[in-house]
Amino acid sequence: MAGSVTAPDQTAGPPRPIGRREERAVAFFGVWMMTGLFIDGWAHQAQKPETFFSPWHGILYSGFVTAVTWFAWQGFKSGRGINPAGGLDRLTALGFLLFGAAGIADGIWHQVFGVEADLEALVSPSHLALFFGGFLMVSSPIRLAGARQAADGETGPTAVTWGEWLPQGVTLMLSTALIGFFTLYLSPFGGVGGERSQYDELREHQEVLGIASVLVFNTLLVGALIYALRRWRPPFGFGTLLFGGVALGMTGLNGFDGVELALPALVAGLVVDTLIARSSATRLVVALGSFVLWGGYFLVAQLSYGIVWSVELWAGSIVLAVASAPLMAALMPEPSPGDSRLA
Numbered sequence: 001m002a003g004s005v006t007a008p009d010q011t012a013g014p015p016r017p018i019g020r021r022e023e024r025a026v027a028f029f030g031v032w033m034m035t036g037l038f039i040d041g042w043a044h045q046a047q048k049p050e051t052f053f054s055p056w057h058g059i060l061y062s063g064f065v066t067a068v069t070w071f072a073w074q075g076f077k078s079g080r081g082i083n084p085a086g087g088l089d090r091l092t093a094l095g096f097l098l099f100g101a102a103g104i105a106d107g108i109w110h111q112v113f114g115v116e117a118d119l120e121a122l123v124s125p126s127h128l129a130l131f132f133g134g135f136l137m138v139s140s141p142i143r144l145a146g147a148r149q150a151a152d153g154e155t156g157p158t159a160v161t162w163g164e165w166l167p168q169g170v171t172l173m174l175s176t177a178l179i180g181f182f183t184l185y186l187s188p189f190g191g192v193g194g195e196r197s198q199y200d201e202l203r204e205h206q207e208v209l210g211i212a213s214v215l216v217f218n219t220l221l222v223g224a225l226i227y228a229l230r231r232w233r234p235p236f237g238f239g240t241l242l243f244g245g246v247a248l249g250m251t252g253l254n255g256f257d258g259v260e261l262a263l264p265a266l267v268a269g270l271v272v273d274t275l276i277a278r279s280s281a282t283r284l285v286v287a288l289g290s291f292v293l294w295g296g297y298f299l300v301a302q303l304s305y306g307i308v309w310s311v312e313l314w315a316g317s318i319v320l321a322v323a324s325a326p327l328m329a330a331l332m333p334e335p336s337p338g339d340s341r342l343a
Helices: 022-043 055-077 088-114 119-123 125-138 142-150 162-182 202-231 236-252 260-277 282-304 313-330
Strands: none
Touching: 022 088, 022 125, 022 142, 022 162, 022 236, 055 088, 055 236, 055 282, 088 125, 119 125, 125 142, 125 162, 142 162, 142 202, 162 202, 162 236, 162 260, 202 236, 202 260, 236 260, 236 282, 260 282, 282 313
16 A cells, blocks of 8 residues: 555545554544543443543543644644644544534533433434544544555555554544444343343333344444455454454443453454455355354353343344345445545
């Protein structure tokens, strides 16, 4: 992969050569902000005293302010003017603006309506605006790398090393974890299969929610993995970072209560890495990765808290997850040569 690419005009992309340094900075600040976000999520789950001026909000917003300051200073030094999104794309600039405005709106929202709890905290308009802005910011290295591929005329998956692809690997994991955070109400790490009410309607609701949690989380991980495999040959360790990193983050929201449920994700990530290193077909990679993930999940769940679901429910959930993975791969084609819109 080339080190930089200059866009031909203002409407086609970034206005200047894109540096690897900016991409690494996005990954660094992304980890900083996501740490604050997940600690804030844990605080909500643990019923900690809620206020806008909390230590966890401090971590989240200090990461954002530092990122804006750093990018503005880089623009000033290079003579481009104070532009916190200088060198990145327009979606990233939009993300900066949206996140900043949403942060102010969130403070006002809390003063007017109080601090949200539980499900309300995940669907609050100000929080959703933070989510969209954060996603546009943290995913920028992925878009920029795809744009480089298109500009260089590269076709098919490109082999990359950690030295050149670290920002993409980290931010793809962070982007996936961010979606997982805001769909926490469909997280399997609350203990899928461990409850079965004596009341028929409630029991069926629990079962539907559990199956949906398996399929949604599987779609998040598999979708991110397919996106990467369609464009690159990720270095060994990316599967473990993606599967394991997201799973560990989700268990962290519960204070790592049930962290053993993340172990199958780490194993599945290692299996994915091994298959990628062997140049296995994408459909095999995602199908086998899903099988190891959910087969291991229900095994650990049985050993940890005991599954009360019938065999049809937990086995059927595994089959649905495994079968959906190669179908997703079939529906997600490789980007066309030179089409930077798919980056």
